[in-house]
Amino acid sequence: xxNKNSLLVELFVEELPPKALKKLGDAFAGVLRxxxxxxxxxxxxxxxxxxxxxxxxxAHLTHxxxxxxxxxxxxxxxxxxVGLDASGQPTPALLKRLGALGADASAVPGxxxxxxxxxxxxxxxxxxxxxxxxxxxxxxxxxxxxKLPIPKVMSYQLESGxxxxxxxxxxxxxxxxxxxxxxxxxxxxxxxxxxxxxxxTHGHRFEAAVDPVVLRDANSxxxxxxxxGAVIASFEARRAEIARQLAxxxxxxxxxxxxxxxxxxxxxxxxxxxxxxxxxxxxEREFLEVPQECLILTMKANxxxxxxxxxSSKLTNKFLVVSNISPDDASAVxxxxxxxxxxxxxxxxxxxxxxxxxxxxxxxxxxxKVVYHNKLGTQGERVQRVMHIARAIAERLAEKLGDAxxxxxxxxxxQLAKADLVTDMVGEFPELQGTMGRYYALHDGLDAxxxxxxxxxxxxxxxxxxxxxxxxxxxxxxxxxLETLVGMFGIGNLPTGDRDPFALRRHxxxxxxxxxxxxxALGLDAxxxxxxxxxxxxxxxxxxxxxxxLRDFILDRLAGSLREQGASAQEVDAVLAPLPQRLGEVPKLxxxxxxxxxxxxxxxxxxxxxxxxxxxxxxxxxxAHVSELLLQEPAEKALHAAMAEVVPAAxxxxxxxxYTGSLQTLAALREPVDAFFDGVMVNAEQADLRxxxxxxxxxxxxxMNRVAQLERLAV
Numbered sequence: 001x002x003n004k005n006s007l008l009v010e011l012f013v014e015e016l017p018p019k020a021l022k023k024l025g026d027a028f029a030g031v032l033r034x035x036x037x038x039x040x041x042x043x044x045x046x047x048x049x050x051x052x053x054x055x056x057x058x059a060h061l062t063h064x065x066x067x068x069x070x071x072x073x074x075x076x077x078x079x080x081x082v083g084l085d086a087s088g089q090p091t092p093a094l095l096k097r098l099g100a101l102g103a104d105a106s107a108v109p110g111x112x113x114x115x116x117x118x119x120x121x122x123x124x125x126x127x128x129x130x131x132x133x134x135x136x137x138x139x140x141x142x143x144x145x146x147k148l149p150i151p152k153v154m155s156y157q158l159e160s161g162x163x164x165x166x167x168x169x170x171x172x173x174x175x176x177x178x179x180x181x182x183x184x185x186x187x188x189x190x191x192x193x194x195x196x197x198x199x200x201t202h203g204h205r206f207e208a209a210v211d212p213v214v215l216r217d218a219n220s221x222x223x224x225x226x227x228x229g230a231v232i233a234s235f236e237a238r239r240a241e242i243a244r245q246l247a248x249x250x251x252x253x254x255x256x257x258x259x260x261x262x263x264x265x266x267x268x269x270x271x272x273x274x275x276x277x278x279x280x281x282x283x284e285r286e287f288l289e290v291p292q293e294c295l296i297l298t299m300k301a302n303x304x305x306x307x308x309x310x311x312s313s314k315l316t317n318k319f320l321v322v323s324n325i326s327p328d329d330a331s332a333v334x335x336x337x338x339x340x341x342x343x344x345x346x347x348x349x350x351x352x353x354x355x356x357x358x359x360x361x362x363x364x365x366x367x368x369k370v371v372y373h374n375k376l377g378t379q380g381e382r383v384q385r386v387m388h389i390a391r392a393i394a395e396r397l398a399e400k401l402g403d404a405x406x407x408x409x410x411x412x413x414x415q416l417a418k419a420d421l422v423t424d425m426v427g428e429f430p431e432l433q434g435t436m437g438r439y440y441a442l443h444d445g446l447d448a449x450x451x452x453x454x455x456x457x458x459x460x461x462x463x464x465x466x467x468x469x470x471x472x473x474x475x476x477x478x479x480x481x482l483e484t485l486v487g488m489f490g491i492g493n494l495p496t497g498d499r500d501p502f503a504l505r506r507h508x509x510x511x512x513x514x515x516x517x518x519x520x521a522l523g524l525d526a527x528x529x530x531x532x533x534x535x536x537x538x539x540x541x542x543x544x545x546x547x548x549x550l551r552d553f554i555l556d557r558l559a560g561s562l563r564e565q566g567a568s569a570q571e572v573d574a575v576l577a578p579l580p581q582r583l584g585e586v587p588k589l590x591x592x593x594x595x596x597x598x599x600x601x602x603x604x605x606x607x608x609x610x611x612x613x614x615x616x617x618x619x620x621x622x623x624a625h626v627s628e629l630l631l632q633e634p635a636e637k638a639l640h641a642a643m644a645e646v647v648p649a650a651x652x653x654x655x656x657x658x659y660t661g662s663l664q665t666l667a668a669l670r671e672p673v674d675a676f677f678d679g680v681m682v683n684a685e686q687a688d689l690r691x692x693x694x695x696x697x698x699x700x701x702x703x704m705n706r707v708a709q710l711e712r713l714a715v
Contacts, residue, residue, distance in 0.1 A: 005184030008218035012178030025052025035140030068130030203229020256311030592659035
C-alpha cells in the first residue's frame, strides 16, 4: 500500500535577512514541490503552503507518496544491423550494451524493433522502480537549498555530526540548527547542512510555552507552533495579523488616525517578528515643526515604525511599533521605543534648523565642488547646462504656455534644483532631495511655482508616478532628464542588460510621458539638439551620434510602452516608422491607425501601399508629376479622378488633426487602386507613360502615408 500523506519540511535557522525572507520562503517551498512532482512523489494538484518566519523556512505539501510509481522505460540500444549478425545472433557490441544495463543474452528475444529515422533499431524495455520518499526528498531538498536566492552566503563550522567537528564548514544564508521532515507522523530520514531530520523544532525565543516543540505530524505544524511555540509560521498570516492590529490601534487612538500605508515596510516588519504585538507610542509635539517627510522617513527607515496620520493626512505625534514580545505590562517596551526615536527626531530638527540659516542660492556655489561624473564635470557645471536647456524649452513653449514668466522661473528653478544636495538634511536622508529643496525655497520667500518645480523636477520617479504639477516644473523636469540622457549617450555610457546605474530607461520614459500626456508642441530632434549644444566644451563628447542613438532609444522605449498598452507591433511600427517629431501626436496617430486597421478595406490598401513602395524603390527617376493627357487606360483615369476627389479631403482632415477621419476617407480608394493594378501595366515600354504612371503612384503613396506607414500593416 502506498500511503499519500501530507509532507512537512522545515529548516530552523538563525535570524534570516528580513528584506529577502518572503522570497526565500517562496523559493524554498516552490522548488521542493516542483522536484517532488517531477519525481512522481507528489501530484500536480498537491496543495503547497510556504512558511517563512525570522527563524525558519518550511513547506507543507499534501498528497505525497511513500514511493513513486514504477515507470516503463524504453532505451535505444543500437541499429539492428550493428546489434545482430546475419544469422540474427547478438553481436559482442549488443551483449556488452545489455550487460551495462544489467541484462544478458536471454533478453535478446524480447528486444523491440522499431524504426529510428531511416534505420531500424533495437530497444530494451524495462521497468524502473519509483524513488522512495527518502531518496526523492533528499534530492529535492538539496536542490531547494542550492536554488535559494540567497543575498549573501555565510560560511560557518559544524560542531558535531561531521568529519572534523569545529572545522568542517557549511555555507548557507544563516547558520542552520534544525531539520524537520515528517510524512504524516513519520520522520523521513534525510540530511542537510550537517543536520539529520527529526520532529523537533523551536518556537519563540522568549515566549514559547514548550521547548522544544515536538511535532505530532505534518498537519499539526502551524497550530502547534502557534499554541506551543508562540509563533505564527505563515508569512501571509503574520502580515495580515500585523495589518489588523495596526488598524485596530489606529482606531483606538481616534481622531480619524490611520497608519501610513507602506507595503515594503509591512513586509519587512513581518519578516522581523514571529508573534506581532502592536503598541502605541508618542513623541513631543514640538518635533511636528519639522517637515513631516523627514520625520516619517526616519521613523520608517531607521526604526521600522508606522507613523500615524490624521484624517487630513497630516502627521500626528503618535506612532505604532510592532513588537516581537507581549508582556503583561508593555510600558517598558513603549518607553524604550520612545527613548530610541527621540534622538532621531532631534537630529532631523537640528538639520532642518541649521539648513534654514543659509539660503538655497548661497549653496549653489558649493555644487562646483561636488563631482557629478568624471567625464561630465561637477554638479555646478551640470546645473548650468540644465539652466540653458530649460530656458530653450520654455522659449519653444512660450506660445503654448502663454506665460512670459515661465522661462525666467524655469531658469531660476533649474539653478536651485540641486542646491539641497549640499544641505545637512539631504546629506543624512538622500531620499529627501527635491522635497527639502521645496521647503527651503519657500522659507527663502521664493515663488511657489519655483519651489514646486524644485521638488517636481525629479518626477516622474517611477512607473505610475505623477507628473510635475505646474509648467515651470514640467520644463525643468524635461531639461534635467534630457541633460542626463544626452550627457550619458554622448560619452557612450549606455544601459547594458539589467545594468542602468543612471536610470536612463526611466528618464526616457519620463520624457515620453511628459511630451505625450501634456501634448507639448516640441520636436524630439530639436530638444535633443538643444541639450547636446550644452556639452560642446566636453572633451570627446559626440553630440551628433548621441542625438541619433538617443532618439532611437527613446522611440524604442515608446514602442515598448505602446505595445504594453495593447497596440500590435504592426500598428506601432506604422506610426513610429516615419520618426514622428512631436510625440504628443503619437496617441492620436495610433488611434487613427487602429481604427483604419479595423476597416474592411485596410488589408488590401496596406498590401497595395507595400507594393507601391517596392515599385518606387526600383524607380529613382519617378516624381509626383501627373499629366492627364498621358492617362490612357480606364483604370488609371478612374484612379486619378478618385484621388482628385478623395486626397484633398483627406489632406484637409490631416491638417485639422483629424487623423482618423483622414485615413477613413482614403479607404474609399480601395476599389480604384485594385482596378489600377489589375488593368494597368506600370512599367510601360513608352517612357512618358511609365513616368506618368509612376508619378500617379508616388502621389498616391505620399497621400496614404501622411498619418503612418500603412505598408507596415501588411501581413
